[in-house]
Every structure is written in C-alpha cells, then in structure tokens.
Amino acid sequence: MNNAAPAPARTRGRPRGNPPTREAIVSAARTLFLERGYRGTTVRAVAAVAGVDAALIAYHFGSKKGLFADVMQFQCANALAVDHVLVGDPATLPERLIEAVTGLWEDADFLTLTAQGDEAAEVIREYLESELLGRLVEFLGGRDATARATAVVTILGGLIYTRYLNPLPTPAALTTSEIREILTPALRAALAPRPRTLTTTGAGRRGSSAPA
Numbered sequence: 001m002n003n004a005a006p007a008p009a010r011t012r013g014r015p016r017g018n019p020p021t022r023e024a025i026v027s028a029a030r031t032l033f034l035e036r037g038y039r040g041t042t043v044r045a046v047a048a049v050a051g052v053d054a055a056l057i058a059y060h061f062g063s064k065k066g067l068f069a070d071v072m073q074f075q076c077a078n079a080l081a082v083d084h085v086l087v088g089d090p091a092t093l094p095e096r097l098i099e100a101v102t103g104l105w106e107d108a109d110f111l112t113l114t115a116q117g118d119e120a121a122e123v124i125r126e127y128l129e130s131e132l133l134g135r136l137v138e139f140l141g142g143r144d145a146t147a148r149a150t151a152v153v154t155i156l157g158g159l160i161y162t163r164y165l166n167p168l169p170t171p172a173a174l175t176t177s178e179i180r181e182i183l184t185p186a187l188r189a190a191l192a193p194r195p196r197t198l199t200t201t202g203a204g205r206r207g208s209s210a211p212a
Helices: 022-040 043-050 054-061 064-080 090-105 108-114 118-140 145-165 169-173 176-191
Strands: none
Touching: 022 043, 022 054, 022 064, 022 108, 043 054, 043 064, 054 064, 064 090, 064 108, 064 118, 090 108, 090 145, 090 176, 108 118, 108 145, 118 145, 145 169, 145 176
16 A cells, blocks of 8 residues: 655646746736737736746736736726825815826826726726725715715716716816816715714604604
8 A cells, every 4th residue: 555645736827936926927017018008918928028937827817807907906006095095184085086086097107008998997997896985985984984985986987987988078178176176076075974864654754743
C-alpha cells in the first residue's frame, strides 16, 4: 500500500512567488485601454505589458470585461468615495459631490475610457448602484438614509447621462460653476431629512377622534 502523501493540487492561475500586484495589472490595462480602446485590447496584451501570465489575469478579474470594470471603478472610487467627499461637514456635501463628479468626468483620460461603449455605461451604472449609493446611506444614517441617498444618486446619474454619456446641448454647454449653481439646491433638498408623516388606519388618520 502506498502511504505517500499526494502532491498538493496546483490551482490554475494562482500567483506564485512574488507576482505583480493587482494594481500593476490594472495600471497596464488602463494604459492599453486608453491607447487601443476596449475592443482593441486583449488579455494577452495586458499580460505582456504587466509581465504576467494571462491565467493570472483570469484568476484576479475573470475576464477582460471584469478587468475593464476594475479600471473604471478604480477611477470612480478615487473621485467619488475618497475621504474629502464622504467625510466632512454635511452642509457642504452637495458642493463636494458636484466637484467630484465634474472633476472626474472632465478628466481627458476618464472621458476616453467612458467612450468605450456599452461596457463603460454598464460599469458606471453598477458603481452608482452598488458602491456610491451604499456609501451615501452609511454617511447619512437614520431612518430615511436610503431614500435621501437614492435621490442624490438619481440627480448625479442624470447629470452624468445628459452631460457626458449621451450629452444634450444645453447641459453640455454649461460651465462647471453653472452646474454647481443649478444642481446644488437640488442636491441639498434631496439630502434634507424627510419629515415624519402620520399613518392612516381603517378608522381614519392617527390621532383623529372616533365618530360619535
């Protein structure tokens, strides 16, 4: 009977030794997406620039689409969820959000990435829903945090769509200061705590007298 311990299984794509980090792969991918576009960039090309095996990219990101999502979300996270935006005086949060969105979307490299078609639009939708909305809910707190955060994300999503993704002439022609002047009051109203409302029952409004 052979009592020798079996050799440990080798998992495909797992990093060995001291491999480059995810950040190095994302950096290489970002460079190629900017130079060649989404369709012109291959996983093999990213692997060659990053100096890794393509299987390592598959292990970390799953696919080219997953890698592209990481590149885009890294940019979004740096701009929209950094400490100086979602930490600080709640009274100036509307201004910080507007500045973060316009600063991100008016960066030439980021605009090039967002021009990659449906893949870019899908990543932006996922980021707003899965990341920014949750961070805002946590920052705001309270019983109506989700409603307030949803209102804010809806306003910011409208700005992104009508000025950058599928620009309308009027929003696209506004300056950053004009956008701030127009949308800051709307964001401030969206962020304001909702008043408690009286609930109704079959007998009428709470607190009302019962009929004689």
